[in-house]
Amino acid sequence: MRNPSSSSSARSRSTPATPCCGKVGIKRGPWTPEEDEILANYIHKDGEGRWRTLPKRAGLLRCGKSCRLRWMNYLRPSVKRGRIAPDEEDLILRLHRLLGNRWSLIAGRIPGRTDNEIKNYWNTHLSKKLIRQGIDPKTHKPLYPNPNSSQISNIPPIQNSNPSSFPLEENARFDRAIATRVIDNFPLTNLDQFPNQVINDDGAENRPSGDGFNKGSVLQSRHEQNEEEDYTGYENEDTFSLFLDSLINENVFMYQEQQQLQQPNNIPVPSGEPVISSSQAIHHGSSCEAEVSYSMAAFGEKDGVLNSHDLA
DNA sequence: AAAAGACTCAACCGCGCTGTA
DNA sequence: CTACAGCGCGGTTGAGTCTTT
Numbered sequence: 001m002r003n004p005s006s007s008s009s010a011r012s013r014s015t016p017a018t019p020c021c022g023k024v025g026i027k028r029g030p031w032t033p034e035e036d037e038i039l040a041n042y043i044h045k046d047g048e049g050r051w052r053t054l055p056k057r058a059g060l061l062r063c064g065k066s067c068r069l070r071w072m073n074y075l076r077p078s079v080k081r082g083r084i085a086p087d088e089e090d091l092i093l094r095l096h097r098l099l100g101n102r103w104s105l106i107a108g109r110i111p112g113r114t115d116n117e118i119k120n121y122w123n124t125h126l127s128k129k130l131i132r133q134g135i136d137p138k139t140h141k142p143l144y145p146n147p148n149s150s151q152i153s154n155i156p157p158i159q160n161s162n163p164s165s166f167p168l169e170e171n172a173r174f175d176r177a178i179a180t181r182v183i184d185n186f187p188l189t190n191l192d193q194f195p196n197q198v199i200n201d202d203g204a205e206n207r208p209s210g211d212g213f214n215k216g217s218v219l220q221s222r223h224e225q226n227e228e229e230d231y232t233g234y235e236n237e238d239t240f241s242l243f244l245d246s247l248i249n250e251n252v253f254m255y256q257e258q259q260q261l262q263q264p265n266n267i268p269v270p271s272g273e274p275v276i277s278s279s280q281a282i283h284h285g286s287s288c289e290a291e292v293s294y295s296m297a298a299f300g301e302k303d304g305v306l307n308s309h310d311l312a
Numbered sequence: 313a314a315a316a317g318a319c320t321c322a323a324c325c326g327c328g329c330t331g332t333a
Numbered sequence: 334c335t336a337c338a339g340c341g342c343g344g345t346t347g348a349g350t351c352t353t354t
């Protein structure tokens with residue numbers, strides 16, 4: 001593993017090293033099965049949070065950050081191991097186009113996947129795949145003047161929600177601006193509170209909580225400290241989920257439409273629907289702008305509709 | 313079979329944000 | 334208002350593994 005003393009970061013430190021990471025005698029590098037067991041047992045018994053003091057309480061010679069990372073990315077029961085499925089890959093592409101490198105947000109929409117895993121997968125697979133397609137992985141814009149000449153992969157280009165009214169490039173800006181604007185109105189910790197809500201067969205939402213999956217630990221621990229206090233972030237989270245789902249589904253819908261036009265023999269195409277089922281029913285056929293209007297109004301935006309001229 | 317290069321991904325780092333004293 | 338603690342995030346590293354020559 002990486003040599004702990006060999007950080008090549010050129011960034012200057014404005015604050016001293018955090019005590020838990022600067023202590024002598026703190027173990028680094030790969031975790032042993034014994035350490036994993038100690039950490040998992042402790043968290044099952046005492047719960048997540050208070051990471052800085054957790055190693056001492058659990059009897060681990062690790063810093064709190066390392067414990068948190070190990071739990072979040074590897075030991076959590078809900079972490080899904082194994083290869084990224086094609087529909088997950090498709091969803092990552094669409095979410096990245098909307099959100100950029102906000103890996104935790106992207107991970108929050110893909111059950112069982114961690115931000116680290118998605119970030120790694122993006123850097124090692126998807127960015128290269130897009131480059132092979134002639135698409136800039138950062139901007140999702142064509143790298144070359146004539147993108148058709150370089151499209152050699154079978155990954156679908158991200159489609160414009162309304163091709164007749166927006167050129168691709170402008171629509172990408174539109175989507176990203178919407179996402180940014182909405183995200184700015186939703187504290188990220190609220191998103192982390194219930195990022196992977198699932199719709200049961202009966203339509204009821206199931207918010208995973210028993211194992212603390214993806215909970216923002218700040219909110220969690222502070223909420224635990226004052227359980228009488230109502231948590232009031234639900235509406236915002238629901239609204240944001242619906243909104244984000246709408247943007248994703250819009251793309252999925254457009255893509256499927258395009259594939260059906262191109263492939264009259266109905267060759268199956270990947271779909272994100274199993275993951276993002278919460279809002280299918282209301283989003284097909286609705287315009288992106290209408291959804292923005294709904295979402296903005298839902299959290300008190302005075303001028304709810306974000307028009308293309310807002311991007312200027 | 314061995315060496316070299318490419319790739320993968322767990323882990324680390326620094327920064328910035330939020331809440332509290 | 335300020336300082337500090339605690340935490341989460343995105344960027345980056347590098348040992349281990351796989352593939353190619």
